[in-house]
Amino acid sequence: MSNHHTYKKLELVGSSTTSIEDAIQNAIAECSKSVNHLDWFEVVETRGHIVDGKVGHFQVTLKIGFRIENS
Amino acid sequence: MSNHHTYKKLELVGSSTTSIEDAIQNAIAECSKSVNHLDWFEVVETRGHIVDGKVGHFQVTLKIGFRIENS
Amino acid sequence: MSNHHTYKKLELVGSSTTSIEDAIQNAIAECSKSVNHLDWFEVVETRGHIVDGKVGHFQVTLKIGFRIENS
Amino acid sequence: MSNHHTYKKLELVGSSTTSIEDAIQNAIAECSKSVNHLDWFEVVETRGHIVDGKVGHFQVTLKIGFRIENS
Amino acid sequence: MSNHHTYKKLELVGSSTTSIEDAIQNAIAECSKSVNHLDWFEVVETRGHIVDGKVGHFQVTLKIGFRIENS
Amino acid sequence: MSNHHTYKKLELVGSSTTSIEDAIQNAIAECSKSVNHLDWFEVVETRGHIVDGKVGHFQVTLKIGFRIENS
Amino acid sequence: MSNHHTYKKLELVGSSTTSIEDAIQNAIAECSKSVNHLDWFEVVETRGHIVDGKVGHFQVTLKIGFRIENS
Amino acid sequence: MSNHHTYKKLELVGSSTTSIEDAIQNAIAECSKSVNHLDWFEVVETRGHIVDGKVGHFQVTLKIGFRIENS
Amino acid sequence: MSNHHTYKKLELVGSSTTSIEDAIQNAIAECSKSVNHLDWFEVVETRGHIVDGKVGHFQVTLKIGFRIENS
Amino acid sequence: MSNHHTYKKLELVGSSTTSIEDAIQNAIAECSKSVNHLDWFEVVETRGHIVDGKVGHFQVTLKIGFRIENS
Amino acid sequence: MSNHHTYKKLELVGSSTTSIEDAIQNAIAECSKSVNHLDWFEVVETRGHIVDGKVGHFQVTLKIGFRIENS
Amino acid sequence: MSNHHTYKKLELVGSSTTSIEDAIQNAIAECSKSVNHLDWFEVVETRGHIVDGKVGHFQVTLKIGFRIENS
Structure with missing residues (x-):
């Protein structure tokens, strides 16, 4: 088993009429x-x-990180 | 009629005792x-x-953009 | 009495399951x-x-400023 | 006569269907x-x-500097 | 129908022998x-x-935003 | 009476032949x-x-903040 | 044949127990x-x-650029 | 004796009625x-x-670096 | 038991004659x-x-994060 | 023969009455x-x-990279 | 005669025991x-x-711009 | 003898097939x-x-500072 992982980051823009958290x-x-x-x-x-x-x-640009499958 | 607009940006600081959104x-x-x-x-x-x-x-500095009248 | 103060800034990370403000x-x-x-x-x-x-x-990194005692 | 001037900067967004320069x-x-x-x-x-x-x-945000009248 | 959309941003590098706009x-x-x-x-x-x-x-790095299908 | 104020920021360039402070x-x-x-x-x-x-x-660009009248 | 190419950039996080290069x-x-x-x-x-x-x-965030197939 | 030192940096805000240097x-x-x-x-x-x-x-935020004792 | 922690970040400069990692x-x-x-x-x-x-x-400035005791 | 090169970067400001590219x-x-x-x-x-x-x-500040002779 | 000039920028660090201006x-x-x-x-x-x-x-890093001879 | 020195900074790109330090x-x-x-x-x-x-x-851009002769 590998002793390290690799992650990827995506950039998205979420929106909401109510709050930044939403x-x-x-x-x-x-x-x-x-x-x-x-x-x-x-x-x-x-x-x-x-x-x-x-x-x-509200329009919040965020980067989302996830582990690459099997990495 | 013009096929383009011009916008201006102002910098303001809003404040609130309750939240960033407010x-x-x-x-x-x-x-x-x-x-x-x-x-x-x-x-x-x-x-x-x-x-x-x-x-x-909470004190939030924001830029506000608006279209210049008749531009 | 001194006519000026000196402040120090600390860097902390607060967290909350509910909101950025929290x-x-x-x-x-x-x-x-x-x-x-x-x-x-x-x-x-x-x-x-x-x-x-x-x-x-939510994990919010913030700097907190405070006046140094007796400065 | 003053030996110095004061300038102000405005932030605008110009747009054009053809080019950045325009x-x-x-x-x-x-x-x-x-x-x-x-x-x-x-x-x-x-x-x-x-x-x-x-x-x-094309939408270009620019700051425009001008001398304040009589400064 | 949802009252909000989600967008994704991609980062690309376009090139041209003639101009930045191209x-x-x-x-x-x-x-x-x-x-x-x-x-x-x-x-x-x-x-x-x-x-x-x-x-x-000319090599221009740009981010391109698009709405995620059905978001 | 409102429990919050709103501020505006202007961007200016001051100049002086003698010092940054001036x-x-x-x-x-x-x-x-x-x-x-x-x-x-x-x-x-x-x-x-x-x-x-x-x-x-010396030419110093600075932002100046002021409270909006009656805010 | 086209006289220009288009490239895409991905953002990844690689990790290693031994070095930044690894x-x-x-x-x-x-x-x-x-x-x-x-x-x-x-x-x-x-x-x-x-x-x-x-x-x-060690966790190193990097952008990786590659040519888009047939561009 | 160690052939390297470790330093720490603090962030402070000094103030003065007269000058940035002060x-x-x-x-x-x-x-x-x-x-x-x-x-x-x-x-x-x-x-x-x-x-x-x-x-x-004048309020000047500065980082001050110092060698950690015995490092 | 609290459902959140608070962290503090310190800024240090490490040095080494051999490598950035060191x-x-x-x-x-x-x-x-x-x-x-x-x-x-x-x-x-x-x-x-x-x-x-x-x-x-090699002189590497880094921020080190740690959990505040009992937070 | 060396398996690596060294480059130097100069910072210049070009100007033109017509375009950024020029x-x-x-x-x-x-x-x-x-x-x-x-x-x-x-x-x-x-x-x-x-x-x-x-x-x-138009005044464009750019860095120009070149290989150092014989490096 | 050319209707444009080219400038070069150098990066220097000046020092003084008395002031930033000096x-x-x-x-x-x-x-x-x-x-x-x-x-x-x-x-x-x-x-x-x-x-x-x-x-x-005081150690002040500054960029100094000058016109290239005959440009 | 002067009680201050002046330094100049050059920007170079070093490369190596093996490491960042190299x-x-x-x-x-x-x-x-x-x-x-x-x-x-x-x-x-x-x-x-x-x-x-x-x-x-590996291609590392670095600024190198040196004292100007006789400064």
């Missing part, structure tokens, strides 16, 4: 539909668009 | 009192001051 | 057990680990 | 409608949106 | 062969190699 | 002619031009 | 199992975890 | 009250607060 | 003499001084 | 008058000055 | 002994070493 | 052929190219 959860939920072994995330950028003088959506 | 909303609400066509925001920095071992205010 | 509060609460005059904080990084396709913990 | 020129032209003494610009970011697999608009 | 267009064209819903791009780096004292190719 | 003071003095509630500044960049092998002017 | 080699070896035309790498971050007061694993 | 000296003087072997400093940030349209205090 | 090990070894629960490190900067046209010492 | 070409052409083996360039900064509400010159 | 002046004075047409400088880093709990030397 | 040594050795008083180096970037799924060369 935007992060949405991106992770979407990512977990097609990728296994999700391990950690890093927030890269937080922004959003404005509708009628209020936040329309 | 500080963002407060800055956008204040900005929308005097500026039209607010379009997007970008979080630049998150900080705050501490009172009695707890967060006193 | 992770910040946890780090400040822990810090205030051993340090006086906590004055402000600056968020340096927001990340977390993922468990079963959901955020396990 | 997006810069558009932002400067728009800015010069309301501000005098424009002196220099600095490109901060270059991005754009995509329509049908081609660049729809 | 290098961007080439990367987007190549990307659109295999990915749908391309939405925006961000220029990360501009460089190139030199042949006989002239630019051989 | 360039900062000049920018703040100029800014205070037209803006109230100036609260803090942050140095962004220090540069200058050279005349006859000596510093002609 | 962590880089492990990530490249893993990547080459599924991707052709690997061309260059760029180190983004070097970190690791600590076990019993010694480095447990 | 703020640096104040931070170092305060630090030297409790730490030996101070060796070098690095300026991280220069800012200050404004009182009546003038600089109230 | 400089990292030396800093961690020195740190573990006085601190428990060392958990991870992050390389911040790699530099060194030169003696007779060769590397005299 | 400013890059001008800097490379100037550099190639006195240096051999020019190999690659990296754009560091794009700016310019403004004359009568239009771009006067 | 360290800048010393680097420029030294540079002007061997280079003509010095035009501008940009401060890159400010640091120094400490002797007996006081600043021994 | 690439650094190669750049310093090459530099010392034509420059005296080499004093320190700073690693700016670590990258390399890939041959047959393995590192072909």
Whole structure:
């Protein structure tokens, strides 16, 4: 058995009408539909668009790290 | 009619005793009192001051982009 | 009496299963057990680990500034 | 007469369907409608949106510096 | 229907013998062969190699954002 | 009465033939002619031009923060 | 034949119990199992975890660039 | 005798009503009250607060490096 | 029992006449003499001084994270 | 024969009244008058000055890499 | 006559026992002994070493730009 | 005798088929052929190219500082 692993990082943008945390959860939920072994995330950028003088959506760019299968 | 627009970005600091999202909303609400066509925001920095071992205010620096009238 | 103060900054990582704000509060609460005059904080990084396709913990790195006693 | 000047910098986003240079020129032209003494610009970011697999608009964020009147 | 979308960002390097804009267009064209819903791009780096004292190719690193199908 | 304030940040370039501190003071003095509630500044960049092998002017780019009236 | 190529960059984290170079080699070896035309790498971050007061694993984040097939 | 040393870096904020250099000296003087072997400093940030349209205090964040005793 | 931990990060500079890895090990070894629960490190900067046209010492600045006792 | 080369990087600012690409070409052409083996360039900064509400010159700072003779 | 110029930038470290400004002046004075047409400088880093709990030397890294002869 | 020195920094890229440390040594050795008083180096970037799924060369960009003769 190998004594080391290799990980890959994907960059996603999650969005939410309610909160930054929810935007992060949405991106992770979407990512977990097609990728296994999700391990950690890093927030890269937080922004959003404005509708009628209020936040329309929070948009959070994050990197998601996962272990490569069998590595 | 022009086929392009020009946007301007302002830098504001919103604050809130409760959450980062609320500080963002407060800055956008204040900005929308005097500026039209607010379009997007970008979080630049998150900080705050501490009172009695707890967060006193969250202070969020953000850039707010808006379309210049008639551009 | 001196007309200036000197401050020191510590770097901590707070964590929380619920929110970014709660992770910040946890780090400040822990810090205030051993340090006086906590004055402000600056968020340096927001990340977390993922468990079963959901955020396990939010991990927020922050710098906490405090006035050096008698400075 | 003062032996020094003070300058102010504005942050704008110019756009163009054709080129980065044209997006810069558009932002400067728009800015010069309301501000005098424009002196220099600095490109901060270059991005754009995509329509049908081609660049729809180039969007160039730039800072524009100008001398404050009578400074 | 969901009230939010999730986006993914890819990092590509386009090249061109003629211009920076052309290098961007080439990367987007190549990307659109295999990915749908391309939405925006961000220029990360501009460089190139030199042949006989002239630019051989402009090489532009860009991130391309697209909406994840059904997100 | 509101329990939070909103601040705005302006970016200026002060100059001086004598010192960095003087360039900062000049920018703040100029800014205070037209803006109230100036609260803090942050140095962004220090540069200058050279005349006859000596510093002609120090040029200091700084951001100046002030509280928005009635916020 | 086209006079230009397009490249893609992936972000991986290689690890090793022995050295930074070995962590880089492990990530490249893993990547080459599924991707052709690997061309260059760029180190983004070097970190690791600590076990019993010694480095447990070096963890090196790197970007790996490869030419897109037929581009 | 060891052929290598280990150093530690502390982050402090010195302040002064008169100059940037004086703020640096104040931070170092305060630090030297409790730490030996101070060796070098690095300026991280220069800012200050404004009182009546003038600089109230220069606030200079600096890292101070010192050799760990017996290392 | 608490469902979260708090970590602290220290900044150290390790040095070695032989390799970057050895400089990292030396800093961690020195740190573990006085601190428990060392958990991870992050390389911040790699530099060194030169003696007779060769590397005299590799000097690696790193941040070391550890769990705060009883947090 | 050596199995490795050493390269040197120079930092230049090219200018042009017409385009960013032309400013890059001008800097490379100037550099190639006195240096051999020019190999690659990296754009560091794009700016310019403004004359009568239009771009006067584009000014592009770039690093130019070349192989050191006989290395 | 050409309608554009090319500039070169050198990176120097000036030092002074008295002030940051003096360290800048010393680097420029030294540079002007061997280079003509010095035009501008940009401060890159400010640091120094400490002797007996006081600043021994201020060390200021700066880039100095000058026009290339006949460009 | 002057109570201060001036230093210059050069940017080089060393390469090696075996290790990062060896690439650094190669750049310093090459530099010392034509420059005296080499004093320190700073690693700016670590990258390399890939041959047959393995590192072909490590390429390390570093800045090398040296004292200007008679300064």
